[in-house]
Amino acid sequence: MAVNSTLALQQVLLTIARQILKALEANACFIKQRRFEAKDERVSAPNDTAPLVENELFVLSQAWQAVWQFESATRMPLEARPMLRQAIAQNGYYMVSHEQGSSWLSQELQMLRQSGAQCLTVLPLRIGNSKPFGVVDLFHRSQQPAEPLRAEQRGRIRGLAAEIYARLRSLPNAHSTISFQSSERPSPEVFALAQQILAEARADWLVLSLLAEDEQLLRVLQYGTAEFLEPPRPEESFMPAEIVPIFQGQAWVNAHVRQSDLSEPLRDLMASYGAQSMLCLPLIIKGKVGGMFVICDTYEPRLFNADEISLATALIAQAATAIENARLYRDLERSLAHLKQTQASLVQAARLST
Structure with a gap:
């Protein structure tokens, strides 16, 4: 049986994204492929043959294991989610x-x-009859679960979420802050608990938000992975001027939010990821810039050092090889399918002629 090239590529890209997070002590990694139509060549997203637009980016894979401190957490008023307000009131x-x-x-x-x-x-999220302390949003990439969450599953998820909050020094019904030193990163056990939640809910990634006393939802944790190979997901964010040279093979972006010369478009892009620091590196396929890796640190403002950039570049080269190999395998499959179709047509024509 032939190996499914899309499945193999999915596994490789997610593995590389996780390796980058671990090696660079980063918290989010996005693999984006460029799609464009050129005069003599074309770089496309996997399994896609539609006409492409220059510098249009599509997300192939993403990996999160991020925690935000209280002061840098994304906020949303509870009133913006009336169904959630009703679910909280009804404990549903x-x-x-x-x-x-x-x-x-x-x-x-x-x-x-x-x-x-x-x-x-x-x-x-609540424990017993206590006051609600937050919400977990569970994202399913491919399809809706076959059956709803049972009461015992909901109880286990709530218990795991409460333990995560406790480990982040944000106890239910206590003062709604999360505070730890910038050099102090959450232990791996936090993400192990998040992984248990995903397994319990059969979800791909999750967002944990704290319900503050002013009825603001504060995103404090995001964890999980997703792939978007079939089809690739269009990138809705804008492209700041600093990003453009990456696609000309001239530079990379290495920035943090405390830089005084940071442009507003780049600052807005970092805010969309919840990033304190961001590293963007080119994805080079067969000597051409075919996309980029976006690597984020949500804990602290810093510049990634030369060793980290070199290590990330080496891992990105592995991703480029996997993407190119998957493309070659798909081309071979299409050629074989075309050959079989041609042979069948010739046989049918010969039968009709006799």
Whole structure:
């Protein structure tokens, strides 16, 4: 049996993304492929043959293991999610898919569109009859779970989430802050607990948000992985001027939020990732810039050092090789399919002529 090239590429890219996170002590990694139409050549996303637009980016894979401190967490008023408010009041939960069109779900539907997920499970967090302390948004990449979460599953997820908050020094019903030194990073056990939540919910990635006393939802943790090879997910974010030279093979971006000369477009791009620091490196395929890696540190403002950049570049080269090998394998499959079709047509024509 032939190996599924898409499945193999998916595994390679996610493995490389995780290796980068570990080696660079980073918290998010995005693999993006450039799609463009040129005079003599074309670089395309896997399994796609449609006409392409120059410098249009598509997300192939992403990996998160990020925690944000209270002061840098993304905020959203609870009133922007009326269905969540109702679920909190009724101690319930709900699921959202693209087919739903209620105005009460407008924020959740936007989250689905922006993330590329097919389904979202929303579970308010509380322990027993205590006051709710947050919410976990569980994203399903491919399809809606076959069955809803049972009561015992919801209980286990809530317990795991409470333990995560405790480990981040943000206890339920206590003062709503998360504070740790910039040099002090959460232990691996935090992400092991998050992985247990994903396994329990059969989800691909999750976002944990704290419910502050002023009824603001604060994103404090995001964890998990996703691949978007079939089809690749369009990148909705803009491209600051600093990014453009990457696609000309001239530079990379290595920046943090405390730099006084940071342009507003680049600062906005970093804010969209929740990044304190960001490293963008070219993805070079057969000597051409075919995309880029975006690597983020959500904990502290810093510049990635030369050794980290060299290590990331070496891992990115492995990703480029995997993408090119997958393309060659697909081309071979298409050629064989075309050959079989031609042979079948010739046999049919010979039968009709006799």
